[in-house]
Amino acid sequence: MKPPKYKLIAEFIKSKLESMIWQEGYKIPSETELATQFSASRMTARKAVDEMVNLGLLERVPSVGTFVRSILPQSSLLEIKNIADEILSRGHTHKMTVLSKLLLVPNDAIAISFSLQNKNVFKIIIIHFENDSPIQLEERYVNAEKVPFFLQQDFSKITAHQYLTSVAPLTEADISVEAVMPTKILKHNLQLNDNTPCLKVTRSTYSNGQPISYVVLYHPANKFRLTSAYRTAQ
Amino acid sequence: MKPPKYKLIAEFIKSKLESMIWQEGYKIPSETELATQFSASRMTARKAVDEMVNLGLLERVPSVGTFVRSILPQSSLLEIKNIADEILSRGHTHKMTVLSKLLLVPNDAIAISFSLQNKNVFKIIIIHFENDSPIQLEERYVNAEKVPFFLQQDFSKITAHQYLTSVAPLTEADISVEAVMPTKILKHNLQLNDNTPCLKVTRSTYSNGQPISYVVLYHPANKFRLTSAYRTAQ
DNA sequence: TAGTGGTCTAGACCACAAA
DNA sequence: TTGTGGTCTAGACCACTAG
Numbered sequence A, B: 001m002k003p004p005k006y007k008l009i010a011e012f013i014k015s016k017l018e019s020m021i022w023q024e025g026y027k028i029p030s031e032t033e034l035a036t037q038f039s040a041s042r043m044t045a046r047k048a049v050d051e052m053v054n055l056g057l058l059e060r061v062p063s064v065g066t067f068v069r070s071i072l073p074q075s076s077l078l079e080i081k082n083i084a085d086e087i088l089s090r091g092h093t094h095k096m097t098v099l100s101k102l103l104l105v106p107n108d109a110i111a112i113s114f115s116l117q118n119k120n121v122f123k124i125i126i127i128h129f130e131n132d133s134p135i136q137l138e139e140r141y142v143n144a145e146k147v148p149f150f151l152q153q154d155f156s157k158i159t160a161h162q163y164l165t166s167v168a169p170l171t172e173a174d175i176s177v178e179a180v181m182p183t184k185i186l187k188h189n190l191q192l193n194d195n196t197p198c199l200k201v202t203r204s205t206y207s208n209g210q211p212i213s214y215v216v217l218y219h220p221a222n223k224f225r226l227t228s229a230y231r232t233a234q
Numbered sequence C: 001t002a003g004t005g006g007t008c009t010a011g012a013c014c015a016c017a018a019a
Numbered sequence D: 001t002t003g004t005g006g007t008c009t010a011g012a013c014c015a016c017t018a019g
Helices: A005-018 A031-037 A040-055 A083-090 A109-113 A162-169 A184-189 B005-018 B031-037 B041-052 B085-089 B108-114 B160-167 B184-189
Strands: A058-061 A063-069 A092-103 A121-130 A133-143 A174-181 A200-205 A210-220 A226-231 B058-061 B065-068 B072-076 B094-104 B121-130 B134-143 B173-179 B200-205 B211-218 B225-231
Touching: A005 A040, A005 B031, A031 A040, A031 B134, A040 A058, A063 B200, A083 A133, A092 B041, A133 A162, A162 A210, A162 B160, A174 B200, A210 B200, B005 B041, B031 B041, B031 B121, B041 B058, B058 B085, B085 B121, B085 B134, B134 B160
Parallel strands: B072 B225
Antiparallel strands: A058 A063, A092 A121, A121 A133, A133 A210, A174 A200, A174 B225, A200 A210, A226 B173, B058 B065, B094 B121, B121 B134, B134 B211, B173 B200, B200 B211
């Protein structure tokens, strides 16, 4: 299984960018030059450049050349925050209760969302309290292979999210947000009235391409808002 | 200026998706077939398919074929996107109705959120439709001093957001998301049942420190998800 | 005029899946 | 065995920019 040639060229470009040898605004070798350098056809070199352009790392200027783009600090947009820290930063007290802990093989829906099939996962359900009032129900699935000691943690000392990021650095995440009506169980656990909708946040996290955790968070809508700030570069 | 051949092929595919002739899961003609049909080489047909795959509308399965992807209505929280483009990129039709347009001095709540006091703002209310079904109510306040010709735009040709970014480049934004129960008016306009919660997105946008627009977007929860992807810098 | 990216062709070989 | 997508080649012509 050898990688295709265009991947090699793309890796070459990436390494130049990572090592900062090619800095912002630098004009990279023309497609013809890259092709010659790698004994490839121009179409193949172009495909490598295509990939980097799609990633937003390079920018083409017709008739002129291809240049290193300025980097946008996009990661700060929706920070993956720790609920304990957030509550403490509001000057409130944080408490949690673990409702259940177990080891299982995920059902289809979870497995597909989480790209884990026929693998063991841990499941844990936690309720978080802010000043003794429930503010979040956390239903979390964790890749048991990658994080074998997950269930042995004392979650009153370290949150699940804190522990996971310490074991496997968070590199990618997919987040989705919906508004839902709570189920009976949810209503009971979050001490909700009849007509209170919930914010449902679903998040899959990955560490270097490996799925680590799939979590569904429910927040009573009258107590919670998800916020995010956006800033362009410069 | 005639469009390149691969664009024609891409448009052909897009039209099949928009008209729902090719539905979810449908296996589209092979690259070779497309090439023959358009008297193009396979590489050119492939480039058209590439484009649709990158847009997330098609999915390749090696050795088997290329298929129409299932589409969940979702929107990016991170990127400030244009709802019309998003709907179109799902192969659906977009329509809008302007409910009201006016010039006013903002009340306190709006003024504070929007850091505009004693200044004129335009207010506009728009309903967006995806395939004739209402998907978003947009209640927007615009800084009249910075964007004097806002109300004169034809919003069936350009969305409010498109026009604003063309006049004043978006540099900062604050976004917040809540789950709420719809008011009577909202229920009526979004054609909602009694028990459908709404996702309420509030966004303030700025251009180089100047407030440009404050917008509240309501989405029926059964039709909408907000999503976002997170990637660390390399 | 020389160099660049944008497009395009008409072939080719491969690995893989389905019949 | 056939058809598919994945990769690749060695040319080509174009419009455009810059020296």
